[in-house]
Amino acid sequence: MTVRIYVPRDAAALALGAEKVAKAIAQEIAARGFDAEIVRNGSRGMFWLEPLVEVELAGKRIGYGSVKARDVPDLFDAGMTDGGEHRLCLGEVEDLPFLKEQTRLTFARCGVTDPLSLGDYEAHGGLAGLRRAVSMTPVDIVKEITDSGLRGRGGAGFPTGIKWKTVLDAVGDRKYIVCNADEGDSGTFADRMIMEGDPFVLIEGMAIAGLATGATKGFVYTRSEYPHAIATMTEAVGIARHAGILGPSVLGSGRAFDIEVRTGAGAYVCGEETALLNSLEGKRGIVRAKPPLPAHKGLFNCPTVINNVISLASVPVIMEKGAAFYRDFGMGRSRGTIPLQIAGNVRYGGLFETAFGLSLGDIVDGIGGGTVTGRPVKAVQVGGPLGAYFPRALFDTPFDYESFAARDGLIGHAGIVVFDDTADMLKQARFAMEFCAVESCGKCTPCRIGSTRGVETTDKIAHGIEPEKNRALLADLCNTMKFGSLCALGGFTPYPVMSAMTHFPEDFSPAPQVEAAE
Numbered sequence: 001m002t003v004r005i006y007v008p009r010d011a012a013a014l015a016l017g018a019e020k021v022a023k024a025i026a027q028e029i030a031a032r033g034f035d036a037e038i039v040r041n042g043s044r045g046m047f048w049l050e051p052l053v054e055v056e057l058a059g060k061r062i063g064y065g066s067v068k069a070r071d072v073p074d075l076f077d078a079g080m081t082d083g084g085e086h087r088l089c090l091g092e093v094e095d096l097p098f099l100k101e102q103t104r105l106t107f108a109r110c111g112v113t114d115p116l117s118l119g120d121y122e123a124h125g126g127l128a129g130l131r132r133a134v135s136m137t138p139v140d141i142v143k144e145i146t147d148s149g150l151r152g153r154g155g156a157g158f159p160t161g162i163k164w165k166t167v168l169d170a171v172g173d174r175k176y177i178v179c180n181a182d183e184g185d186s187g188t189f190a191d192r193m194i195m196e197g198d199p200f201v202l203i204e205g206m207a208i209a210g211l212a213t214g215a216t217k218g219f220v221y222t223r224s225e226y227p228h229a230i231a232t233m234t235e236a237v238g239i240a241r242h243a244g245i246l247g248p249s250v251l252g253s254g255r256a257f258d259i260e261v262r263t264g265a266g267a268y269v270c271g272e273e274t275a276l277l278n279s280l281e282g283k284r285g286i287v288r289a290k291p292p293l294p295a296h297k298g299l300f301n302c303p304t305v306i307n308n309v310i311s312l313a314s315v316p317v318i319m320e321k322g323a324a325f326y327r328d329f330g331m332g333r334s335r336g337t338i339p340l341q342i343a344g345n346v347r348y349g350g351l352f353e354t355a356f357g358l359s360l361g362d363i364v365d366g367i368g369g370g371t372v373t374g375r376p377v378k379a380v381q382v383g384g385p386l387g388a389y390f391p392r393a394l395f396d397t398p399f400d401y402e403s404f405a406a407r408d409g410l411i412g413h414a415g416i417v418v419f420d421d422t423a424d425m426l427k428q429a430r431f432a433m434e435f436c437a438v439e440s441c442g443k444c445t446p447c448r449i450g451s452t453r454g455v456e457t458t459d460k461i462a463h464g465i466e467p468e469k470n471r472a473l474l475a476d477l478c479n480t481m482k483f484g485s486l487c488a489l490g491g492f493t494p495y496p497v498m499s500a501m502t503h504f505p506e507d508f509s510p511a512p513q514v515e516a517a518e
Contacts, residue, residue, distance in 0.1 A: 003036040003081045005029075006054040006061070008111070010043035010196050011228045012189065017068060018051040024072035025053070036081060042197015044111035045351030046098055054093055057083050063090040098348060098367070103329060105337050106314045107353045110197040115232055118239055121200045129319030130245070133208045134253040138168055141212035145315065147323035149335030154180055154271075154308030155383065155412040155488070157334075157401045160315075163305060166295040167213040170303035175215035177206050177257075178280065178299060180308045181222035181229075182264055182271040185384025187343035187415035190351060191309035195222070195229035198313070199236035200245075203259060205312035207250055208319055209305055210257035218259040219299070221276055224266050234261045268439040272487045273306045275441060286441040287487040308413070310339060329355035334400035342368045344381075344417035361395030364418055375420035379428075379504065383412025385435050386492035388499035389425065408499065410492065425504035429474075430458040432496040436489060447490025450481040454497065461508055471501065471508055 007022040008014075022038055029036045044052060049065035053075075062083040064075060071088060078086040090096060104110075113120040121127070133141050146161025167175055179202065183191040194202055206218045220233055237259050240246045248256045267285045269275045274288035277299050298304025314336060318326045327335045334356035340363060343349050347369035364370070364380055371377055379389040388409035390397065397403050404411050419428075433454030442448045454477050460470045478494035485491040501508055 001035070003034070004039050004056040005036055005081070006039045006041045006056070008043045008051060009040035009115070009228070009232075010050075010111075011192060011226075012047050013043055013050040013052070014228065016050045016066065020069040021051045021053065021067050021072065024069040028072055028076045032076060034081060039114050041113065042110045042115050043193060043351075044093065044099060045107070045193065046096070046348070047350040048348055049090070052090075052093075053080075055080055055083060061093045063093040063096070064088045065090055098350070098352065101367075102353050103337050103355055104353050105317045105326070105329075106201070106310060107193070107198070107339060107351065108317070109201065110193055113198065115197050115199055116235055116239065118200065118243055121198075125320065126200055126316070127204060127245070127251075129316035130204045130207055130251060132319050133211050134251050134255070138212050138214060141208065141319070142168055144323050145212070145318060148318045148326040149323075149330070149333070150311065150314055150318060150326065151334070151401070152307060153310035153314070153338065153413065155410065157411070160307060160311055163295055163307070164209065164212050166293070167215070167303045167305045170296055172303040174217065174300070174302045175213055176299045176302055176304045177209045177213070177215045177218040177312075178273075178276070178304055178306045179206055179218065179220045179312055180271065180273065180276055180306055181220050181226075182276060183226075183309070183413070184223065184266075184268045184271050185386075185413050185415050187381075187417040188341050188384060188413045189343075190339040190341055190413070191222075192226055192229050193351060194309050194313050195220075195226070195233050199233050200240065201313045201316055202233070202309055203236060203240050203245065205315035206259060207245065207257050208315050209307070209312060211250065211253070211255055213303075213305055215303075215305065216256045216258070218257065219280060220259060220261045221264060221270075221280055222261065224263050230261060230263055237261060267441075268435075269441045269487070269489055272489060275487070276306070277304070284441075286443045287489075289486065310413075331355075331357040331398065331400050332402055334402070338399065338411070338414050340367070340399070341413075341415045342418070343415065345371045345373055345420050346418040347372045356398075356400045358399050359395060360390060360397045360399060361392075363399065363416060364395065368416075368418060371418060371420045373420050373422075375422065377418060378421040378423050379419045379425065379500075381417045381419070381428075381496065382415070383410045383495075384415050385432060386410075386488065386495055387412050387415070388495040389419075389428065389503060390499070391503040393503070408495065410495065425500040425507040426458060426462055429497045429500040429508075430455060430462070432493055432500075433458060436493040440489060444484070444486040444490060446481045446484035447486070447493075450477050450485075450490065451493060453477055454481075454493075467509065475501065
């Protein structure tokens with residue numbers, strides 16, 4: 001019986017040597033004459049264990065990690081193909097606490113299946129949602145998504161069903177589905193993991209969105225920094241088209257929908273939906289004034305749904321299991337699950353999918369295991385470079401949209417970056433302003449000029465130049481940017497700056513000057 005050995009092809013695993021490990025395993029298989037095959041799966045999201053090698057035995061997966069190429073001969077000597085004991089043996093992967101404690105709905109297949117095997121995808125529940133959708137009217141599909149409570153996972157948290165209904169009701173010669181895969185936030189990697197580890201779930205979600213709204217064409221807009229995701233998505237789209245999942249008649253329904261993968265040049269502002277549309281149209285990636293909304297006049301002036309990867313990848317499980325099943329997870333107006341991306345100075349960094357509602361402290365101390373340096377946690381930034389810094393005093397905040405907003409924070413794309421007590425929050429505030437100055441499209445004055453003045457002002461505070469006056473000036477700049485900027489880049493940059501000033505005032509006071517001895 002052929003033994004299946006899984007070696008991730010995820011970018012995180014590749015960065016840690018997975019390609020060398022796969023080659024070493026292939027050499028051992030050939031040299032020893034074993035009846036075994038290597039499957040290049042996605043990552044399970046436990047990055048401290050990568051490359052995580054898994055051996056499938058009697059329907060169970062025994063894990064070994066983290067494996068280096070030099071470990072491979074020794075693993076074979078220890079009987080890895082029979083689940084043999086070894087210092088790197090982790091036991092059954094599904095029983096590892098980090099994985100066992102998750103609620104994997106969107107990421108149910110990630111790390112489990114061969115990303116480019118349609119048969120593997122279907123064997124693990126894939127296409128069930130799309131098959132149900134082709135038997136439903138567009139109105140009924142939209143109602144199912146609306147009733148599920150799914151909100152945009154890209155940052156704004158706008159109800160997905162309302163956006164879809166707006167496009168369904170809009171009049172246009174053509175309609176489009178645009179997947180915003182321009183994952184530019186620090187500490188985020190969920191979109192990349194889906195595109196590399198389970199691309200068919202995104203394709204299925206986009207096809208369902210097309211059936212729901214009357215859109216016949218979809219675009220996946222991703223960043224040039226994701227070469228592996230681009231290659232995997234492109235190949236998966238071709239496989240889906242050949243299988244009749246995409247094309248002139250989706251699963252024989254007589255309704256057309258097709259997808260193209262497009263690559264941006266790496267501008268952070270193109271994560272904003274209207275700048276993204278300009279880029280897709282071959283124009284400079286600058287923000288458009290709204291109204292009109294993209295749902296009325298979006299790509300090529302046609303009604304357009306713009307959702308991010310996780311929003312669209314969550315659709316198939318909703319259509320398969322029903323709105324009530326999905327809505328049963330979560331709290332308040334935040335329904336379903338959220339893929340937490342835990343990064344920075346943290347012991348157990350990776351992706352943890354769970355229902356909304358865990359406290360920030362449970363996530364950082366419990367799931368993340370505190371800092372990898374062993375020093376106290378000083379601050380946690382949630383929501384990327386535009387997210388607020390939360391001190392330990394706010395670690396009781398439940399992870400949901402409204403709870404974070406009530407404390408002047410935002411969930412964003414659910415990236416969580418941990419800092420220990422050596423972090424200088426004045427430097428972090430300066431970085432936020434500098435990031436905005438570099439990435440601003442330049443269309444509006446508060447963002448373009450305000451961020452540059454913000455860098456100058458934080459530098460003056462750092463050098464002890466009229467600190468009280470410049471702290472007041474920095475707060476005034478933030479207020480102008482927050483309420484005067486055209487988009488969220490300038491509008492949200494004040495969140496990290498003001499939270500750093502509010503919660504860590506000691507870092508914004510000049511160090512006492514030591515007088516030179518006479």
